Amino acid sequence: MDTDLDLNPKEARPGEVTFFEGVGDGKGGGNGGQKKEIRVRDIAAGDSATWVVTEDRGVWGWGTMRSSEGTTRFHPLTTLQSFPTPISSIPEPIIRIVAGCNHVLCLSQKGNVYTWGAGCEQGQLGRRVVERSRLSHVLTPRKIGLKSIADIGTGSDHSFAISSDGKVYAWGLNNFGQTGVVPSSKRNTIGGTKAGEDSACVMLPSLVEGLAGKKVVKITGGNKHSLALTETGEVYSWGMVDGFATGHRLADFTEGDERVVRDERGRPRILKVPTKIRGALEGKKVISVTAGGEHSLVVTSEGKAYGWGFNNSHQTGQRGDDDVEVPMLVDYKAVRGKRFVWAGAGGQFSLLGEEVLD
Secondary structure, three states, rough: OOOOOOHHHHOOOOOOOOOOOOOOOOOOOOOOOOOOOEEEEEEEEEEOEEEEEOOOEEEEEEEEEOOOOOOOOOOOEEEOOOEEEEEOOOOOOEEEEEOOOEEEEEEEOOEEEEEEEEOOOOOOOOOOOOOOHHHHHOOOEEEEEOOOOEEEOOOOEEEEEEOOOOEEEEEEEEOOOOOOOOOOOOHEEEOOOOOOOOOOEEEEEEOOHHHOOOOOOEEEEEEOOOEEEEOOOOOEEEEEEEOOOOOOOOOOOOOOOOEEEEOOOOOOOOEEEEEEOOHHOOOOOEEEEEEOOOEEEEEEEEOEEEEEOOOOOOOOOOOOOOEEEEEEEEEOOOOOOOOEEEEEEOOOOOEEEEEEOO
16 A cells, blocks of 8 residues: 555545444434344435435435535534434435436335435436425425336536436526526526526426427436436447547537537537437447446447547546546456446546356
8 A cells, every 4th residue: 555645544545334322314413223124125325425225215314415615514414424314304215316416316115206405406306405404404304296207316516316207307506508408497496597607506396398309318427517317228329529538539529509508619518408329329228327526338238338528537438547538348357257237436437246146
């Protein structure tokens, strides 16, 4: 190990998380009770907090969340939750959980969506905030106005829900068109209605019309871009294009293309409309998609991984540190002959899950 690196060994090495019986909802409970055996069904990580869904459909969390003003809070009564604590205020069984930088979504067994978090100024929670009790209101899980939801997803400051009939809804920060929503009224927005306006936000769940009829089964987002996977294995992307995270060749956006917002020099900047990624993915069936901060990866039914986007830390899986404009095969000696089934990504790193045969 390089001793010059300023790393805390407890942070740099995986370790088992201990669950304790204690007070729920992050009210300081944790390390004073009896240990509890927990089996995890789902897990999500934000910037500084972690959340799990247990086998008995409960939710636990630990860490903290940060508001745009810089203040940190896990619960109205707790700044930092050091040990896992049950979030007992959710009134129904939960089957799925996802997290943005500082907000959380969970999906109930009945298809309802609950949200909470310190980040709410850009509409990340998808619900109206009661100002007179703001802290308690945003940090307490509450159901939003969606029904019959089959799956959920998040980006850093935006969120998605897929209904059982295939409709896709989005809300949150939209300054780079990352929600894919073209708002139809001021009722659902603040700061502007168009992608490219610095403070553009979609405040309430709104239909992503560009994905209508696409039969989306998985949706996810990065900092300023998003990806959707269809039932037939096609991948659609939208959001900021000049960092290459969307996987489209900039030269393919011809002058006058109404899907694109251009900068002051006329260069493509934002892709407003979900658009199919072609190139190396053409004719292949994708089974897993993931969006990192400014990069993306997919895995195909053949077990191959492809990456593209910002590559300063080799997070696309490609050699060198040049940015990767379009999907390219991840082809190192260490991965040849392996069959992958899953891809995951963080801000500047990526993961691939290998198929394990008994």
